[in-house]
Amino acid sequence: MKNNAKNRELQCVLRALLFRSSISGLLRSAATESELTQKACEIAIDTADYRMAWVGLIENDPEKTVRPVSRAGLESGYLDTIKLSWADCELGRGPTGTSIRERRPVVCRDFSVDPKMNPWREEALKRGYLSSISLPLIVEDKVIGVYTLYSEKPDLFPEEEVSLLLEVASDIAYAISNLREKKQRIMAEKALKAAKEEAEIANRLKSQFLDIAAHELRTPITAFSLLVQNGIKVIKSGASIDLATCERISTQIDRLSSLVDDLLNTSLLERGIMVMRFSPTDLSALISESLIHIKVEAPNRKLIFTHPNQPVKASVDPIRIQQVITNLIDNALKYSPENKPVEIVLGDTPSTITVSVTDLGLGIPKDQQAALFSRFFRIQSNETIRHPGLGLGLFICRSIVELHGGKIGFKSEANEGSTFYFELPKGQKLK
Amino acid sequence: MILPNAKTILVVEDDKDIQFALKMLLESEGYIVKEALNGSEAMQFISTEGLPNLILLDMTMPIMNGWEFAAAFHAKYDQSVPIIVMTAAADAKQRSLDVKAAGFVAKPFKLEDLTAVIQKHIQ
Numbered sequence: 098m099k100n101n102a103k104n105r106e107l108q109c110v111l112r113a114l115l116f117r118s119s120i121s122g123l124l125r126s127a128a129t130e131s132e133l134t135q136k137a138c139e140i141a142i143d144t145a146d147y148r149m150a151w152v153g154l155i156e157n158d159p160e161k162t163v164r165p166v167s168r169a170g171l172e173s174g175y176l177d178t179i180k181l182s183w184a185d186c187e188l189g190r191g192p193t194g195t196s197i198r199e200r201r202p203v204v205c206r207d208f209s210v211d212p213k214m215n216p217w218r219e220e221a222l223k224r225g226y227l228s229s230i231s232l233p234l235i236v237e238d239k240v241i242g243v244y245t246l247y248s249e250k251p252d253l254f255p256e257e258e259v260s261l262l263l264e265v266a267s268d269i270a271y272a273i274s275n276l277r278e279k280k281q282r283i284m285a286e287k288a289l290k291a292a293k294e295e296a297e298i299a300n301r302l303k304s305q306f307l308d309i310a311a312h313e314l315r316t317p318i319t320a321f322s323l324l325v326q327n328g329i330k331v332i333k334s335g336a337s338i339d340l341a342t343c344e345r346i347s348t349q350i351d352r353l354s355s356l357v358d359d360l361l362n363t364s365l366l367e368r369g370i371m372v373m374r375f376s377p378t379d380l381s382a383l384i385s386e387s388l389i390h391i392k393v394e395a396p397n398r399k400l401i402f403t404h405p406n407q408p409v410k411a412s413v414d415p416i417r418i419q420q421v422i423t424n425l426i427d428n429a430l431k432y433s434p435e436n437k438p439v440e441i442v443l444g445d446t447p448s449t450i451t452v453s454v455t456d457l458g459l460g461i462p463k464d465q466q467a468a469l470f471s472r473f474f475r476i477q478s479n480e481t482i483r484h485p486g487l488g489l490g491l492f493i494c495r496s497i498v499e500l501h502g503g504k505i506g507f508k509s510e511a512n513e514g515s516t517f518y519f520e521l522p523k524g525q526k527l528k
Numbered sequence: 529m530i531l532p533n534a535k536t537i538l539v540v541e542d543d544k545d546i547q548f549a550l551k552m553l554l555e556s557e558g559y560i561v562k563e564a565l566n567g568s569e570a571m572q573f574i575s576t577e578g579l580p581n582l583i584l585l586d587m588t589m590p591i592m593n594g595w596e597f598a599a600a601f602h603a604k605y606d607q608s609v610p611i612i613v614m615t616a617a618a619d620a621k622q623r624s625l626d627v628k629a630a631g632f633v634a635k636p637f638k639l640e641d642l643t644a645v646i647q648k649h650i651q
Contacts, residue, residue: 306616312588315616319636326639330556338610345545405540 106255113261116145124272131166132206133332137269139144139168147246148226151176152234152269154242155183163193170247174217175224183243190215196224196245197240202259202266203231207251227251230259235517236274244269262365298306306473306487313356313487318443321349347519363472366496373500378415380443380450381407387422388441395430399438409445411502411523418521420492421505425454425517428490433514445481449503453518461509470495494519535650536560538580538595541614550584557643559620566590567597574601579609582650587615587623598627602607610649 120140127133134152141150149170153163161184165176182189183197191213192203206228208214208221226247236243244266254262300376324346328338365371381404388400422441429439433456444451461469461476468474473486498505498519509515537559541547543564551561554601562580564570566589574580583601587594598611610630615623624632630649633642 110648311618312616315635316546320543320545320549321618323546323553323639327549327552327556330553330639346547349545 105250105253106257107252107257110261111254112145113258113265116141117261117265119144121268124268127272130273130276130280133269133272134167135169138167141246142170143367145246147223148249149175149247149456150245151243153181153193156399160184161189163197163316171224173224175226176221178220191217192229192231193243193245196233197243200233200235200240202263204254204259205229205231205255209251211441213278221247225249228253228254229391230254230262232262234270234273235271236277241270253396285491302473309473310356310360310487311474314353317349317352317356321346321353324349351488356487357510359493362493363489366493371496371500373414373417375412375414377410378413378418379410380413380418380452381409381413382406383419384422384441384443384452387419387426391423391426392428396433398430401438401440402443403440404446409443409450411450413521414497417497418501421497421519422452422454424490424494425452425519428470429454429456429458429515430519434454437514447523449520449522451518451520453516455514455516457514460506460511460513460515462511466507466509470505534558534560535581536562537582537584537646537650538562538564538570538573539584540567540589540594541584541586542566543586546586553639553642554646559646567592567594567600570597571600571604574605582646583609583610583611583647585611585613585627585635587613587617594623595627598629600634603618608651610651612645612649622639 120137121138123140124133127136137152138150141147147170149168149172151165151172152167153165154327156162156164161182163183164183165181168176180188181191181193183194185194185198188194189198192205195213196203205211205213208218208227208229214221227249228251229245229247231243231245233240246262271471324342328342328346331338362371367388384402384404388402392398392400426439426441433439437457440455442453442455444453465474465476469476470491472490472492474492475486498521501521503519503521505517506517507515507517537554539550539554539561540549540651541550541563542565546631547563551563554561555568558639562573562577564573568591570583570585571592585594585597593600594615601609601611607628611627613620613624613627613629613632615632616635620632620634623629631645633645
């Protein structure tokens with residue numbers, strides 16, 4: 098009898114030794130953490146003849162769950178039927194939870210009598226598990242999970258086997274730690290690469306922007322300068338310049354100042370120093386006022402404004418919001434045919450105000466929609482007139498709306514037109 | 529005052545105010561000025577009205593830009609009609625070389641510079 102027990106012990110140590118010697122190579126070849134933990138379980142079954150093996154990782158949720166990630170051997174749904182925790186509660190006081198909490202191997206020599214196994218006994222015995230060892234997986238002094246092996250015989254796991262299995266667990270933990278480090282390194286490299294690419298794109302856009310800005314500024318300057326040089330010539334010859342020429346000069350100056358305003362606004366926004374001066378404002382009156390100015394510039398265009406009968410009050414920066422409204426209406430006029438109306442709708446709900454501007458133009462090509470609000474972005478199309486601009490208008494609109502705690506967006510269908518809208522919270526929200 | 533033997537300049541420029549000022553200026557210098565708002569209009573003008581004595585060409589235009597126009601023009605017509613490039617870009621000279629232009633003016637330009645280039649190259 099004594100000899101028999103000795104024999105069994107010896108067998109246990111032998112299988113653990115075999116297990117120990119075969120595991121490190123296999124662990125090294127695993128490419129991912131899940132492949133690694135799966136291999137760790139399978140080797141236990143294939144080389145060491147345990148009945149079942151599983152690896153669980155600890156979660157930091159309120160229940161302190163132990164989440165099984167890999168399993169091998171005769172398992173038949175065991176891990177799905179039981180619930181495991183590493184908290185100091187009944188479910189956590191079993192071998193698994195204790196091993197994690199106390200950072201030591203926990204051996205359960207006989208499931209049929211061990212009180213630690215009360216919550217799981219029935220399911221374990223059904224599957225012929227009679228003894229087990231739970232080994233903590235420790236990475237850099239932190240328990241990250243548990244490795245548990247089951248045997249169909251009671252009274253196993255002698256001391257020598259336990260110390261060999263501790264080495265196995267430490268190998269697994271070390272391999273996990275290596276893979277995690279590698280993954281982190283790869284992710285850091287990826288992030289670095291992405292940041293570099295992003296910086297390159299930003300840089301390219303910026304230098305393109307300088308070209309565009311120079312071009313866009315020089316065009317009105319050229320027109321302006323030619324008109325003035327012409328005027329000088331005319332006056333020198335004894336004639337006088339006409340009103341139309343003066344108006345043309347004035348248009349060029351407006352064009353120049355609006356470009357310079359865009360540049361200045363972008364600079365303020367980029368440095369985060371554009372200040373919003375909030376005051377109670379009637380949006381209905383604000384939009385009507387914008388429309389008066391726009392009608393002077395575009396007397397032949399039809400503008401339809403729909404709004405609630407009563408004033409629509411909100412705390413906004415009236416100058417900035419008017420700038421957004423004017424910009425959206427200008428765009429709608431620019432990108433839709435002369436004979437098509439532009440519709441402006443002001444909506445009022447208890448908490449928000451919405452303004453939408455709808456045109457019946459060509460719509461925005463699908464592939465260009467994503468970049469629409471980006472700085473320096475200009476729409477590419479086969480337009481028949483080249484629209485001057487720096488690609489800053491919508492970027493400025495979005496920034497102003499966001500500084501009000503609001504949202505801006507659009508819907509667009511090819512050949513049907515576009516609707517640009519923004520939504521503002523009624524209460525003042527500083528961002 | 530336009531003389532009977534006045535030379536014709538075709539101004540290809542999409543900015544209507546620049547177009548307007550150039551027309552006034554060049555007419556006061558005694559040239560006949562024809563206007564096209566892009567390369568395609570310019571090609572159409574030439575095919576119906578014949579070759580001008582000089583072409584003033586903007587580069588950035590919709591529909592058919594300066595590069596496309598110059599290529600189409602040189603492929604189809606007399607290489608000896610001088611093209612003068614007007615551009616707001618930083619590399620005005622390079623652009624004029626790109627399109628085998630006779631000369632260039634960088635926007636914004638002085639009237640005298642433009643008339644000097646025109647007088648030098650016009651046939």
